Amino acid sequence: MLFDSFNYWLFFGLTIVVLAALADRAARIGLVLFSFVFYSFWNPWFTLLLGGSILANFLFGLWIDQAAESRRRTALIAAIIFNLSLLSFFKYYGFLVGALGQLFRFDPHSILLHIILPVGISFITFEGIAYAVDVYRRDTPAVRNLTNFAVFMSFFPHLVAGPIIRPAHFFPQLATRKPLSNPDVKWGVLQISKGLVKKIVFADFFGPIANAYFSHGTYNNQTVPAVCGVLAFSLQIYFDFAGYTDIARGCARLLGYEFPPNFERPYLSENITDFWRRWHISLSSWLRDYLYIPLGGNRNGLARTYINIIIVMTLGGLWHGASWNFALWGLFHGSLLLLHRLWINSTKGWIGPRWQTNWFIRSGAVILTFALVSIGWIPFRAADFPSTLKTLTELGSGDILQFLRSTPAFLVLALIPLTYCLGDSRRKIENWLSNRATLFTVAIVTTLLLIIVTLFGQFGLQVPFIYFQF
Amino acid sequence: MLSASHPLWIHFFLQPSLAITVFRRLLPLTKIVLWVAALYVAFDTVVIRTGFYFNYLEPESIAGSVLLNRTLVEHRVDKSRANVIVLGDSRVGEGFSAKQANEIAKDTKLNFIGCGIPGSTPRVCNYFLRKIDPERTQFSAVVIMTDALTDAEVNEDFVNYKLDLNYCLPLLNWSDLQSFPATFSKPELQERARSLITFPLAFAQTDIKALLLHPIDRARKASLWQSNYANGTDDYAGQSVALPDLELEGAPLHPRDWADIRESIRPQLRDYIALASGYYPRPPVALAKNYHRLWYEKIARAYQAKGVPVYVFLMPRGPYHRKLACPTALAGSLAELSAEGIIRFIPPERYAALEIPGNFFDQLHMNSTGRAQLTDLLAHALMEQKL
Numbered sequence: 001m002l003f004d005s006f007n008y009w010l011f012f013g014l015t016i017v018v019l020a021a022l023a024d025r026a027a028r029i030g031l032v033l034f035s036f037v038f039y040s041f042w043n044p045w046f047t048l049l050l051g052g053s054i055l056a057n058f059l060f061g062l063w064i065d066q067a068a069e070s071r072r073r074t075a076l077i078a079a080i081i082f083n084l085s086l087l088s089f090f091k092y093y094g095f096l097v098g099a100l101g102q103l104f105r106f107d108p109h110s111i112l113l114h115i116i117l118p119v120g121i122s123f124i125t126f127e128g129i130a131y132a133v134d135v136y137r138r139d140t141p142a143v144r145n146l147t148n149f150a151v152f153m154s155f156f157p158h159l160v161a162g163p164i165i166r167p168a169h170f171f172p173q174l175a176t177r178k179p180l181s182n183p184d185v186k187w188g189v190l191q192i193s194k195g196l197v198k199k200i201v202f203a204d205f206f207g208p209i210a211n212a213y214f215s216h217g218t219y220n221n222q223t224v225p226a227v228c229g230v231l232a233f234s235l236q237i238y239f240d241f242a243g244y245t246d247i248a249r250g251c252a253r254l255l256g257y258e259f260p261p262n263f264e265r266p267y268l269s270e271n272i273t274d275f276w277r278r279w280h281i282s283l284s285s286w287l288r289d290y291l292y293i294p295l296g297g298n299r300n301g302l303a304r305t306y307i308n309i310i311i312v313m314t315l316g317g318l319w320h321g322a323s324w325n326f327a328l329w330g331l332f333h334g335s336l337l338l339l340h341r342l343w344i345n346s347t348k349g350w351i352g353p354r355w356q357t358n359w360f361i362r363s364g365a366v367i368l369t370f371a372l373v374s375i376g377w378i379p380f381r382a383a384d385f386p387s388t389l390k391t392l393t394e395l396g397s398g399d400i401l402q403f404l405r406s407t408p409a410f411l412v413l414a415l416i417p418l419t420y421c422l423g424d425s426r427r428k429i430e431n432w433l434s435n436r437a438t439l440f441t442v443a444i445v446t447t448l449l450l451i452i453v454t455l456f457g458q459f460g461l462q463v464p465f466i467y468f469q470f
Numbered sequence: 471m472l473s474a475s476h477p478l479w480i481h482f483f484l485q486p487s488l489a490i491t492v493f494r495r496l497l498p499l500t501k502i503v504l505w506v507a508a509l510y511v512a513f514d515t516v517v518i519r520t521g522f523y524f525n526y527l528e529p530e531s532i533a534g535s536v537l538l539n540r541t542l543v544e545h546r547v548d549k550s551r552a553n554v555i556v557l558g559d560s561r562v563g564e565g566f567s568a569k570q571a572n573e574i575a576k577d578t579k580l581n582f583i584g585c586g587i588p589g590s591t592p593r594v595c596n597y598f599l600r601k602i603d604p605e606r607t608q609f610s611a612v613v614i615m616t617d618a619l620t621d622a623e624v625n626e627d628f629v630n631y632k633l634d635l636n637y638c639l640p641l642l643n644w645s646d647l648q649s650f651p652a653t654f655s656k657p658e659l660q661e662r663a664r665s666l667i668t669f670p671l672a673f674a675q676t677d678i679k680a681l682l683l684h685p686i687d688r689a690r691k692a693s694l695w696q697s698n699y700a701n702g703t704d705d706y707a708g709q710s711v712a713l714p715d716l717e718l719e720g721a722p723l724h725p726r727d728w729a730d731i732r733e734s735i736r737p738q739l740r741d742y743i744a745l746a747s748g749y750y751p752r753p754p755v756a757l758a759k760n761y762h763r764l765w766y767e768k769i770a771r772a773y774q775a776k777g778v779p780v781y782v783f784l785m786p787r788g789p790y791h792r793k794l795a796c797p798t799a800l801a802g803s804l805a806e807l808s809a810e811g812i813i814r815f816i817p818p819e820r821y822a823a824l825e826i827p828g829n830f831f832d833q834l835h836m837n838s839t840g841r842a843q844l845t846d847l848l849a850h851a852l853m854e855q856k857l
Binding site for chain 2 (some may be wrong): 016017020179180181184185186254439440443444446447448451454455456457
């Protein structure tokens with residue numbers, strides 16, 4: 001059930017009405033049931049996996065909490081192994097067998113299991129690990145109420161593609177049932193409308209262009225130049241994932257819960273470190289807190305810091321999927337982060353604040369960062385290494401002007417959000433709408449956004465959200 | 471509302487005053503949803519349902535052709551005379567001349583209006599007639615073409631004819647939300663039909679985008695076409711080209727010599743001959759039968775209630791039908807409807823006699839010679855009816 005489908009909104013409407021009719025505790029049970037129904041639309045059998053994972057992580061939490069000091073670490077390791085085993089089995093079994101087959105020269109097909117990847121397993125796993133670690137670190141108490149824990153793990157707006165929520169941020173929200181206030185409704189409805197525009201108008205426009213390039217096809221009978229194909233994918237993945245996140249956060253808020261932000265205009269970042277503070281924030285902060293810091297972070301000298309960055313980013317890449325291309329993408333970003341640190345360290349003292357605030361230099365830095373991030377998307381999107389190399393070598397070729405002439409909407413749709421973001425760099429419009437505007441004003445804006453979706457949306461394509469596959 | 475006498479489990483699961491609680495909890499959300507719905511419907515009503523947008527629709531589009539024909543009918547209806555509408559697809563446009571028919575019937579009170587909407591089907595005709603004549607009082611007779619004397623002759627699955635959706639864009643309203651989608655049997659087309667009625671803006675988005683890009687050019691073009699279409703149609707004399715008599719051979723049958731046939735029509739002519747000679751499979755007869763019965767009966771019943779007869783005539787089916795000895799007798803659903811007195815089928819034999827290459831300029835359409843003969847036949851047939 002996709003967020004941009006009519007069925008989802010019927011389901012969501014029903015959920016919100018039923019939950020409003022239920023008393024506090026029953027509403028939480030209802031929310032878990034609705035979440036399981038939502039998950040079962042992909043494959044009813046996966047609900048067993050979800051249920052099993054919830055139960056196991058709940059018990060691990062209690063074990064970690066109640067175990068004697070000497071056994072707590074064992075309990076934590078058991079919880080991590082459980083979660084990683086689940087992820088490895090479903091996501092990486094085929095990949096590992098294939099890699100071992102290549103290494104030891106045996107035919108991997110005989111032991112491949114052709115497992116179907118359950119949607120959202122990567123997100124479920126990360127939340128399980130985060131919970132176990134937080135309980136171990138005593139950052140959050142172990143939850144003794146299975147219903148509350150099931151809400152945390154299965155809450156449907158974030159179930160299949162995040163954002164990855166943190167126990168310390170989410171569990172306090174379950175303590176009291178917040179009434180649905182006017183600001184909540186305004187914010188939630190605006191986020192949902194914004195998300196629908198991002199997905200249906202922008203992502204689904206750029207998606208077919210990227211697909212045409214990467215599948216060697218044509219778009220409107222035109223060959224897509226490599227640069228346009230890569231840019232199209234850059235824009236598609238942002239609008240697709242940010243659109244999904246906006247809808248997820250909006251839905252959660254209308255149900256009485258808050259999710260952390262996942263994107264903060266990442267393509268306006270001035271350097272790669274800044275980019276990772278603004279892109280998929282819930283994943284990058286998870287990697288920082290549960291991988292980078294436990295590896296030692298930047299506490300053990302420069303060399304060790306750099307190694308840690310490379311390890312974290314490569315594993316972060318592999319988290320997206322069982323493919324060397326994702327590892328390459330992670331490695332590329334790790335290297336960029338490392339180079340940026342080297343640059344910062346080596347230029348410390350001789351680049352003054354005047355240079356850092358110069359508008360031209362800052363704009364150049366934004367363009368350079370965007371270009372590097374876009375190059376990074378090539379292995380992420382390409383099928384394999386040869387395709388990646390081919391795309392890289394083709395970047396200078398192709399008749400870009402002819403393509404842009406035949407597809408003027410490409411530039412228009414790329415420039416509209418840029419202009420909006422530059423014009424409202426401090427998000428004054430959004431904040432005013434959520435906090436100070438009347439419900440009626442928000443209704444007018446929402447209607448306008450829906451009219452934009454109706455008139456300029458790409459319907460009938462059924463392009464799934466990219467991050468559903470992770 | 472629940473009272474204290476209810477069992478404990480009810481209080482556990484449900485709020486004590488359920489309706490009030492739900493209402494209170496969701497009040498701001500309900501308000502905003504209702505406002506958004508009202509504003510969206512208001513916009514949709516102003517732009518689409520009032521017909522504002524259709525004034526600027528691309529005239530050379532499918533829906534545009536429907537609107538041009540509506541304008542033509544509005545121009546040509548003469549309330550002081552007995553208006554007879556002759557309705558069908560492009561074959562009516564090419565094969566029937568209202569001007570000539572009115573010349574033949576000048577001593578009567580008949581006023582012929584020719585309405586050939588290219589690519590239209592009986593389903594489109596039904597909704598078109600409802601749009602141009604909602605009270606069913608504009609016409610003294612409605613004359614509709616058919617290109618199949620028997621159900622077995624129907625060559626496409628018209629139940630699921632996708633283009634009908636485009637034709638019906640300017641013809642439907644909210645009251646069709648249940649009935650119109652149900653006339654398709656494929657779920658995906660039913661879904662599209664529903665969204666066509668609910669979100670016509672989305673359905674017309676390609677045209678609206680083009681309109682927004684060049685609004686002034688479009689407004690000029692639409693106005694020009696609307697004001698000139700009726701006269702242009704009247705002055706049209708038909709195509710002068712005629713097809714040659716051909717020797718057919720082989721399996722599937724095909725012309726022995728293509729030399730005299732224009733390059734541009736050869737593929738279609740090849741398909742036509744193969745189809746007419748029964749080489750290609752056709753959709754199940756039962757499907758065609760139901761389709762015929764549904765739409766011809768629907769149109770006829772609507773007019774029957776106002777005492778207006780509905781005639782059906784055989785549009786000459788193609789240039790080589792006589793050569794291929796295709797059936798010339800009426801059978802199947804249209805024969806049943808005629809026998810039941812629901813429609814009046816004009817005897818087809820003399821129309822089938824026109825199915826010779828000298829009367830056609832391509833595999834489907836009659837040329838000026840055929841047009842003159844068909845118009846003459848139809849005009850006289852309807853004059854005899856004493857309308």
